[in-house]
Amino acid sequence: MTALKANRQAQANRRTGGGRGLLVGVIGYLCVSLQQPLGWTIPVWGFFAFLLVPCLVGIAVGRSQKTARTTARAFWTAAKSGGTAMGLYTAVHLLLIGGPHSDGANSGQEFLAGLLTLFAFSLIAGFAAGAVSAAVVGVGAKERQS
Amino acid sequence: MSLYIDERDDASFALYLDGDLQFDSRDEAIYHESLALPALCLAHRHRPAGLRVLICGGGDGLALRECLRFPGVAHVDLVDYDAEVVGLGHTQFAALNKLAFEDARVRVHIEDAWNFLAGAKPYDVVLCDFTVPRKPEDTRVFTREWYALLSKALTPDGLIAINAVSPQRVPEAFWCLRRTVKAAGLSALPYRACIPSFRAQGYGAWGFLLASHRPLTQSLLHSLECPVPTRQADISQLGRGAGFSKAERSLERRLPVHTLENGCLLPLLLNPGLPQSEQEAAQHPYDLDPLLRSIPILHASHTRLMVETLAKQVVGTMSGLDLKRLVDAVLRRAAALPQDVRNELTRLREFLSLSPMQLQMFGAWCGRLFVALVLLMTLANAIAPDNAFAKGSFGGGGHGSSASVGHSSFGGGRSVSSGSRSTGGSFSGSPGFSSSARTGGSFGNSGKGSFGRSSSFGRGSILSGRAASPTFRGSGFRSSYGNGHATDLEGVSYSSRSFLYCGSGGGHYHSYSVVHGGTRPMDAPQMHQSLFVAAKDMLVLDNGDVVITLSDAAYLLVTNGTVALMNSKNPDPLLMLYPDPALFENIRQQLDEQHVGVGQAIASRQDWLSWVGWTSAMLPTVTEDRKELNNLQDLDRRLNAAFERLGNPPAGALAAPPPTAEEVELFIGCRLLVNGAIALREEKGGWLDANGTTLASEQKSGPSLPCPPLLNAALYSVLVKAEADRAGNVASNQHDMELQKTELDSLRADLAEYVNLQRDNGSDYEVDYGTEQIPASDAIRRTQNDVDQNSQETQRIQSENSHLALLKARIDAALPRYKAGK
Numbered sequence: 030m031t032a033l034k035a036n037r038q039a040q041a042n043r044r045t046g047g048g049r050g051l052l053v054g055v056i057g058y059l060c061v062s063l064q065q066p067l068g069w070t071i072p073v074w075g076f077f078a079f080l081l082v083p084c085l086v087g088i089a090v091g092r093s094q095k096t097a098r099t100t101a102r103a104f105w106t107a108a109k110s111g112g113t114a115m116g117l118y119t120a121v122h123l124l125l126i127g128g129p130h131s132d133g134a135n136s137g138q139e140f141l142a143g144l145l146t147l148f149a150f151s152l153i154a155g156f157a158a159g160a161v162s163a164a165v166v167g168v169g170a171k172e173r174q175s
Numbered sequence: 176m177s178l179y180i181d182e183r184d185d186a187s188f189a190l191y192l193d194g195d196l197q198f199d200s201r202d203e204a205i206y207h208e209s210l211a212l213p214a215l216c217l218a219h220r221h222r223p224a225g226l227r228v229l230i231c232g233g234g235d236g237l238a239l240r241e242c243l244r245f246p247g248v249a250h251v252d253l254v255d256y257d258a259e260v261v262g263l264g265h266t267q268f269a270a271l272n273k274l275a276f277e278d279a280r281v282r283v284h285i286e287d288a289w290n291f292l293a294g295a296k297p298y299d300v301v302l303c304d305f306t307v308p309r310k311p312e313d314t315r316v317f318t319r320e321w322y323a324l325l326s327k328a329l330t331p332d333g334l335i336a337i338n339a340v341s342p343q344r345v346p347e348a349f350w351c352l353r354r355t356v357k358a359a360g361l362s363a364l365p366y367r368a369c370i371p372s373f374r375a376q377g378y379g380a381w382g383f384l385l386a387s388h389r390p391l392t393q394s395l396l397h398s399l400e401c402p403v404p405t406r407q408a409d410i411s412q413l414g415r416g417a418g419f420s421k422a423e424r425s426l427e428r429r430l431p432v433h434t435l436e437n438g439c440l441l442p443l444l445l446n447p448g449l450p451q452s453e454q455e456a457a458q459h460p461y462d463l464d465p466l467l468r469s470i471p472i473l474h475a476s477h478t479r480l481m482v483e484t485l486a487k488q489v490v491g492t493m494s495g496l497d498l499k500r501l502v503d504a505v506l507r508r509a510a511a512l513p514q515d516v517r518n519e520l521t522r523l524r525e526f527l528s529l530s531p532m533q534l535q536m537f538g539a540w541c542g543r544l545f546v547a548l549v550l551l552m553t554l555a556n557a558i559a560p561d562n563a564f565a566k567g568s569f570g571g572g573g574h575g576s577s578a579s580v581g582h583s584s585f586g587g588g589r590s591v592s593s594g595s596r597s598t599g600g601s602f603s604g605s606p607g608f609s610s611s612a613r614t615g616g617s618f619g620n621s622g623k624g625s626f627g628r629s630s631s632f633g634r635g636s637i638l639s640g641r642a643a644s645p646t647f648r649g650s651g652f653r654s655s656y657g658n659g660h661a662t663d664l665e666g667v668s669y670s671s672r673s674f675l676y677c678g679s680g681g682g683h684y685h686s687y688s689v690v691h692g693g694t695r696p697m698d699a700p701q702m703h704q705s706l707f708v709a710a711k712d713m714l715v716l717d718n719g720d721v722v723i724t725l726s727d728a729a730y731l732l733v734t735n736g737t738v739a740l741m742n743s744k745n746p747d748p749l750l751m752l753y754p755d756p757a758l759f760e761n762i763r764q765q766l767d768e769q770h771v772g773v774g775q776a777i778a779s780r781q782d783w784l785s786w787v788g789w790t791s792a793m794l795p796t797v798t799e800d801r802k803e804l805n806n807l808q809d810l811d812r813r814l815n816a817a818f819e820r821l822g823n824p825p826a827g828a829l830a831a832p833p834p835t836a837e838e839v840e841l842f843i844g845c846r847l848l849v850n851g852a853i854a855l856r857e858e859k860g861g862w863l864d865a866n867g868t869t870l871a872s873e874q875k876s877g878p879s880l881p882c883p884p885l886l887n888a889a890l891y892s893v894l895v896k897a898e899a900d901r902a903g904n905v906a907s908n909q910h911d912m913e914l915q916k917t918e919l920d921s922l923r924a925d926l927a928e929y930v931n932l933q934r935d936n937g938s939d940y941e942v943d944y945g946t947e948q949i950p951a952s953d954a955i956r957r958t959q960n961d962v963d964q965n966s967q968e969t970q971r972i973q974s975e976n977s978h979l980a981l982l983k984a985r986i987d988a989a990l991p992r993y994k995a996g997k
Contacts (some may be wrong), residue, residue, distance in 0.1 A: 122786065138795065
């Protein structure tokens with residue numbers, strides 16, 4: 030492959046990296062959603078939701094961004110993908126379990142609780158995914174330099 | 176065309192046409208000898224005599240002069256359209272051209288050379304002595320088509336000598352000319368000569384082209400032998416003049432052919448110099464010359480110097496511009512604009528300050544966010560339609576008012592304990608257990624089951640409307656659970672009821688029990704609060720005991736496999752009743768359903784809190800959710816305790832037979848007899864008859880004892896409750912009857928109308944039936960069915976009213992007995 034073609038391929042990979050990460054995240058959280066957190070036990074669920082799946086997202090994005098000039102782009106791409114996947118997972122679950130016992134009077138605060146949870150979890154998962162992605166890109170850069 | 180002859184003091188002169196030097200008499204021989212002699216010499220080789228020569232242009236006669244002095248020239252035709260120049264050739268230039276026009280061999284043609292060549296005979300030598308073109312029309316005689324025409328007028332060994340342009344000053348034009356000659360099918364040999372007057376004029380070395388059908392090489396000029404002496408030109412040096420460097424020759428490849436359609440010669444003449452190479456541009460990135468050379472000269476009067484001077488003038492003007500003063504002037508001008516225009520401009524400036532890429536990205540992200548939200552809400556709504564849009568789930572209904580015949584509650588259905596949403600409603604106001612025709616009592620004939628829609632508590636399930644996954648309608652578990660309130664599974668709170676009795680599993684004390692061999696209890700009586708409303712008339716106490724409320728004054732205590740008839744005022748049991756297995760089974764089933772519901776509620780809240788529990792520090796409702804969960808878990812433990820404390824009836828215990836036609840079951844083990852007495856199934860299985868005065872075994876096996884006043888009071892309260900329920904049912908039935916009547920009238924009216932329509936329009940005529948349109952015959956059939964159903968329902972209500980009337984009679988007969996005996 031010529032250098033120009035390789036460069037174009039790398040650019041294409043970088044553009045689609047976010048989508049791949051999101052797909053990996055969605056699939057990962059689909060697997061996690063086989064049980065509620067208590068079904069997994071909280072420590073196990075926490076490991077899956079905030080470490081394992083974001084790591085997979087980060088690796089998927091990082092590998093596509095390995096030709097990026099800086100790790101910042103890899104970080105933010107993975108953060109968006111991981112955060113979005115976690116956000117979807119959280120939102121769907123909260124909608125399913127939060128509704129049945131809502132008595133109407135407290136629905137506003139319950140909605141707020143759900144919203145806070147969604148944003149917090151998305152931020153954490155996104156950060157984790159971004160860190161892993163940046164690490165992957167950084168390792169790749171060092172290998173190229175060496 | 177302007178003509179000017181510059182006459183000098185030394186008698187020399189120069190001819191200018193349109194400002195261009197045509198010749199200077201001092202050195203014109205160099206030009207004309209260089210133009211004519213090479214062609215004549217080469218042609219002379221092939222034809223030593225009888226040469227035919229054509230001179231195109233050259234009206235000054237100087238080229239003619241060269242031809243005439245060359246040996247072997249037999250005939251010369253001179254074609255020039257400029258009569259003025261030809262006239263000068265006859266006159267002012269006559270001395271210079273040696274009276275060439277007087278020669279007999281010369282024929283002068285004042286006409287266009289194109290036209291002349293049309294029917295001309297072939298020539299051995301053609302001299303093209305045209306002026307350098309300054310206008311597009313002047314370039315006609317330099318085109319490929321012209322040279323093609325010339326080649327046809329040329330003998331096979333003939334030659335053409337062309338006055339080209341300077342290869343030094345306009346190399347592009349020179350080599351374009353050569354390429355053009357070659358494109359006409361001729362071989363073209365370029366050569367140049369140095370003419371001092373031309374050089375002084377800035378024309379540089381002057382170029383010529385020698386063309387022929389035969390290949391021409393530079394060596395021809397080197398070996399040129401001229402039979403006539405030259406006056407100024409050095410013919411032997413013309414060979415050197417034919418030498419051009421590779422770089423010069425390479426220009427030709429990049430140049431087009433000058434044709435009539437593509438007249439490219441004039442622009443090349445007016446704009447000499449191809450674009451700089453990229454290397455040169457890189458070395459001088461700020462050099463204006465490449466830019467200036469890009470400006471074409473389009474008029475013969477214009478020069479490159481003029482263009483560069485003008486451009487530099489512009490550049491100098493801009494350099495000298497006071498930008499600050501200019502901006503200030505612009506701002507002052509802008510200040511005079513209306514405010515709204517200035518605001519718009521300001522907004523525009525801010526908008527433009529955003530990079531186009533940012534704006535595009537913003538728009539793209541807005542679109543993505545919108546799509547994501549739409550997908551999320553669509554997905555959520557598809558999975559859980561009621562939840563996604565916070566519609567909630569509001570159960571219940573059907574309390575009290577009933578448009579349909581089927582009432583759902585006892586006592587008119589307006590009791591608090593019928594599941595209304597009010598919190599704090601007194602449970603003591605609820606109808607008693609199974610004294611209701613609807614939910615508890617079994618009146619009328621045995622085997623028919625319950626009187627009303629719902630069966631006796633002892634016979635069937637009490638529960639109605641309990642969701643598998645309960646939706647809380649009240650906040651009892653969040654706030655009032657255990658705080659002097661009893662809560663049902665829907666979270667509705669009721670005032671807690673207190674029960675005082677001795678309950679430790681060792682039996683209960685009452686005088687009758689003691690008389691008949693019972694033992695006194697060992698424990699002191701204790702007060703217990705109702706904690707959980709398992710059913711409309713079943714309570715779970717704080718210690719796990721189950722209480723079936725019969726009335727405000729009486730209740731059944733079911734614990735440790737025993738059933739005790741209790742009153743609210745005395746801790747002693749009024750009577751130990753038979754532990755009917757059916758009763759225990761129903762209680763257990765009821766508790767089990769409640770337990771499942773509580774478990775599901777616990778699981779639901781645990782899942783919810785596993786997600787949002789961390790927000791409890793910020794949101795009070797989450798803290799209340801935790802409290803609610805804790806209370807539910809406490810209730811779950813108490814229900815487990817209730818299962819344990821309930822116990823089982825003794826082995827071999829048998830359920831009571833169904834009541835006979837003369838009996839009306841008030842509750843399990845208690846029946847109202849025809850004579851107004853009440854039969855109670857005692858602990859050992861026999862029946863005791865209480866008539867308000869005495870309490871005797873039906874078998875008459877034991878002594879009759881006085882009926883304890885508390886027992887009378889209890890039975891009296893049960894009867895009062897039964898009467899209240901009965902009255903409520905009667906009122907409800909009356910309401911239903913009215914509705915039935917109204918409905919029947921409406922149905923009959925519809926039926927009559929359908930019949931008329933069918934008669935008038937036929938059976939297939941479509942009529943409105945509710946929201947449908949169906950044939951009249953179908954409408955009649957359906958309406959008739961509705962009428963029949965209405966009739967059946969009416970009959971059922973009437974039958975029920977009959978039973979209620981019978982019940983009233985019996986209750987009315989019994990009430991005085993127990994009232995008096997209280």
